[in-house]
Amino acid sequence: MKIAVAGTGYVGLVTGVCLAEHGHSVICVDIDEKKVSLMEAGISPIYEPGLEELMGKNMDKLSFTTKYIEAYKDADVIFIGVGTPEKQDGSANLSYVYGVAEQIARSIEKDCVVVVKSTVPIGTNDKIEDMIKYNLVHDVNVYVASNPEFLAQGTAVRDTLFPSRIVIGVEDPYAGVVLKEVYKEFDAPLMVTNRKSAEMIKYASNDFLALKISFINEIANLCEIIGADIEDVALGMGFDKRIGDRFLNAGIGYGGSCFPKDTKALHWLASFHDNELKTVKAAIDVNENQKLKLIKKSRNYFDSFNGLNVAVLGLTFKPGTDDLREAPSLVNIPIMLEDGANVKAWDPVGVENFKKKYPGEITYCNTIEDTIKDADVCFIFTEWDEVKDFDLSKYSELMKNPIILDGRNCYDLASVKKENMIYDSIGRETVNSLEVSMV
Structure with missing residues (x-):
């Protein structure tokens, strides 16, 4: 044809x-x-x-x-x-x-x-x-x-x-x-x-997945407060076939070209017809707040980024793409720069696109090692395999202050506890092997 x-x-x-x-x-x-x-x-x-x-x-x-x-x-x-x-x-x-x-x-x-x-x-x-x-x-x-x-x-x-x-x-x-x-x-x-049903199937599918992500992120935030572990919670939930185990990975929110756009578009369409999709609106609000989760965590360790060397691992909204649309990095890095941080960033495929937005304000590195060298804090925004497979001992070996704020829960806590570092992730206990008190 x-x-x-x-x-x-x-x-x-x-x-x-x-x-x-x-x-x-x-x-x-x-x-x-x-x-x-x-x-x-x-x-x-x-x-x-x-x-x-x-x-x-x-x-x-x-x-x-x-x-x-x-x-x-x-x-x-x-x-x-x-x-x-x-x-x-x-x-x-x-x-x-x-x-x-x-x-x-x-x-x-x-x-x-x-x-x-x-x-x-x-x-x-x-x-x-x-x-x-x-x-x-x-x-x-x-x-x-x-x-x-x-x-x-x-x-x-x-x-x-x-x-x-x-x-x-x-x-x-x-x-x-x-x-x-x-x-x-x-x-x-x-x-x-019919055509309208087909159009709605697309929006309803994407918005439901966005709801699922925002739901598990809210549960993760509560887990941190009460001392539960979100990974165990998600595992236990996922055994239920009515729920399933996909899209239950807690983190710093969804991004990309679909979920943010499609949730807002369906919410707008409902409002245009004097209707309110309260669950979709909540998913949008939760996601916007979740993107700033690591910045809020960083205030436990630093009053300001002024003069700090900040390492950023991952610029794209997810691994496997060079797409930056609605990526958490685009929300967080401007805050760091405005606050006086010296930012070094690494991403295996997203650097060239990020350079178009920030050509001179950031030092772009070819390796994770170069990125974290002499850093006061490291932010993980994208769960690339290179990050997940990275030798944990190198954080304490290369960083000035091995404080890792992980927005994608890349590392097993048992492995982290063997290393000399502060490791603060999403919905799980904070590992503080440095015995540094939180401000």
Whole structure:
């Protein structure tokens, strides 16, 4: 089947490459000529494990262009996978989606199915269909379908090739038949529903996971007060199949391009209709406060960061990606800098993106050892394997004051207790082998 994909970000490019892997002829469209040139050379413009290798394998079925008219005019199916960033009021910015819809209307010369892969508010597919039909240049039939993505950055290729489910939202049965053909080689449960239900499935799924994360973080905060251990609590909860053990890792909050944006967008949509999703609002509030958890902990050891050497391990919002969107580092590091800290930072893939925001104020290091050398305190914001596998003895060996504030619970407490350090994590007892009193 001849497929066009609008957008070459995490959703669009991964979708296009994985559809090519399953035998379709795919052309990916982007307005950025530099990105297109990179992709034509087999280079992925985004960091996503396994993506570039899969691109290289399927270059005979993949092409890339900025010429949307040629890409769309004779496509059987057109996927819209452009961004829907958050606006100031929390609602979704749909300008890119609507822009593509208008391009499609002016370009298509045959009947086709337009598939909205981008995460859009409930009812957007209806508006896109109306927009396309209103702006059609040629006498053709257009069928708009909702087909939300359920991928996670860092595992996007696997999540797309082997999805937990495929959700198709249609108003005309023909679109459902076409999409079943598109996905016939995918081994996953497939359900067909109406468009608004499909749109809601995406938001409800992401918001539920965000709720779960905020819930376990609140329980973790209480565990610290009463002397319980959040890891044991989460383990005991996870044995219950009704709860499950995923998304029960306590930390300093969720980030990225999905959970923050989607919780705010659904909350905004409910408010727009004079409704309040109290649980979603609570998840948003808890997450914003949780991002500052380590800064608050640091006040137990220092009145101020002024003149202190501060080491930061991890800049991205999660391991396996170079994405900084809604990352705790972006909230915490400015506070440190404003307070007079000398900040050294390490991240295996996120440094170049962070440099765009802070090109000169921070010392960027190539190794964890260089980052923590002579540091007064170390903050862990991202649970990279390199951090989790790091030799604990090096903290006391290299740091001026081995005080580690771990926002991702990277280390086993029994191992930490063998070392000479202060180790303060989330929802667990504080290890103070230095016998330094807290202020």
